Amino acid sequence: MARISKALYLTILMLLLYVPIFILVVNSFNASKYGIKWTGFSTKWYEKLVQNDALIQAALNSLTVSIIAATMATVIGTLAAVALYRYDFKGKKFLSGMVFVSMLTPDIVMAIALLIVFITLGISLGFISLLIAHITFCLPFVIIAVYARLNDFDKRMILAARDLGASEWRIFRLVILPLILPAVVSGWLLSFTLSLDDVIVSAFVTGPGYEILPLKVYSMVKVGVSPEVNAISTILLVVSLLIVIASQLIVRKDKTL
């Protein structure tokens, strides 16, 4: 009985999670425009998508922002986490507390705050403002992922490296970095995903000159879900899956620890 209910529970959970995605993928190949019933296999929405320059441009913009934002957030966040872990300095407690605060801040608050900052500083809304905003909200996730990993290992290892004559840079390069690499990779992935599908903050801080995919899709579905949206979503799904698989392979290689 317990086994059956457990299986049932899992089944329902999986269905809830994956059926909508499955329907989306199937519909992207549906010849019918309305997607209510199956009228035959077709790749015409993908063909239409390729011709939709505005949508493709938005997708490329999104990828550009996400990759740069994730990379910068990962570099800054990793260094911040190492600093928080290794050094004692004034305001350290305050700083690590602020990391959580900025992570828990509602998107809408963050969006308005950033907008005010950009206006005050006279930064015009567009690529730069969008990038800064994305780095900002990705940063705490990287710091926390890397810090947790650092806390996991024996602090004496750093002392040992020093004892054996390693300089600060070599301690970081040869001991700390290889050990936190899985966390750095997952921090990057998390940042990339957060950045790629962000709507709220982006809606506030980007300008008309720089359109990104989530906002473009959002404005498109206001006038009804076009099958092209299904197609681009499917492509994004495949891209994300590939990235996740790649990162899993990287982390797996590290599993000999």
Place this chain on the structure above:
Amino acid sequence: MTELRPLLSLNHLSKAFAGNQVLQDFNMTIYDGEFFTLLGPSGCGKSTVLNLIAGMETADTGDIILLEQDISQIPAEQRPINTVFQSYALFPHMTVFDNVAFGLKMRKLPKAEIKQRVNEALEMVQLAHLASRKPAQLSGGQQQRVAIARAVVNRPKLLLLDESLSALDYKLRQQMQIELKRLQRKLGITFVYVTHDQEEALAMSDRVVVMNQGKIQQVGTPREIYEEPNSLFVAKFIGEINQLEGEIVSVDGQQSYEVKVEEQRWRLHAEHSFSVGDKVNVLLRPEDLRVEYIEADHPDKFLVGTIVERTYKGKTLDSLIRLSSGAELMASEFFDEDDPSFDYRPNQKVAVNWVAGWEVVLPYEA
């Protein structure tokens, strides 16, 4: 050790953490080639001393002289001193070979020399066949040996060992004690070992320093520390000891006193000098006591009591004896080969004596 050449001296070191004075005016000399142990309860400052020598901490005042050179301002990574950490602190992402090679690579030695020296070090700790393994694939004892190899491969002037055996189980620990001692003799490197385990300290060291609350209580060979403790703290910290109160009745010349203990007068030997009327503690090791059955009468020059409890310990029979004054003594006796099934009955009346001169008489402390 034929000649005693000072290798390291700590002069007037003091160190405080957040207003808490851990060390004050701490002085110590370590000689070249000896196995030196810092022994004390946790929080006595022994790890701080080690960290100061290694350079992981800086002393507030005082200096550290290594071979006539003041190293107190030299950073840890440049001191010719290496440490074996309690948790081994091996690099989990490197092979055993790379772990051991780490220090040599930092010094940018030629590849061929690194390879040769690492292999030598691994052979010395009998791990050459595991060079390509990762630390996680090794047992605790093997990891311990990698940690030792990683330190000694650098040929340090001084090797610091921070409770290095405490993570191992009893049997392995005893084995490693012997191995460490042998390694130390073979390498001729001075070892400074930190431990709270008195048995370990006695078994391995040439000299032991007993510390308590940031101060040195006693420095000496294991035998001196055990047989001639200079304070109640040392006597109680090293092994088991019985404590009886007494009073000096008369001074009979050089280090010889008549002492009243348990309502009887005894001629006792003491390293300290006392005057008549001084209160003293008379300390007796359980294994130095001789216990005999008696009937009712009080024999002279024996402590009389009854057996309260006896514990079979395999090698020895330990008995707890309550004296007529209420004081309790622990006696630990080896089995007599003529009577291997020997045992005491509880409430048995016994007389206790000891070999004259094996007692330790110290000024009275509560």
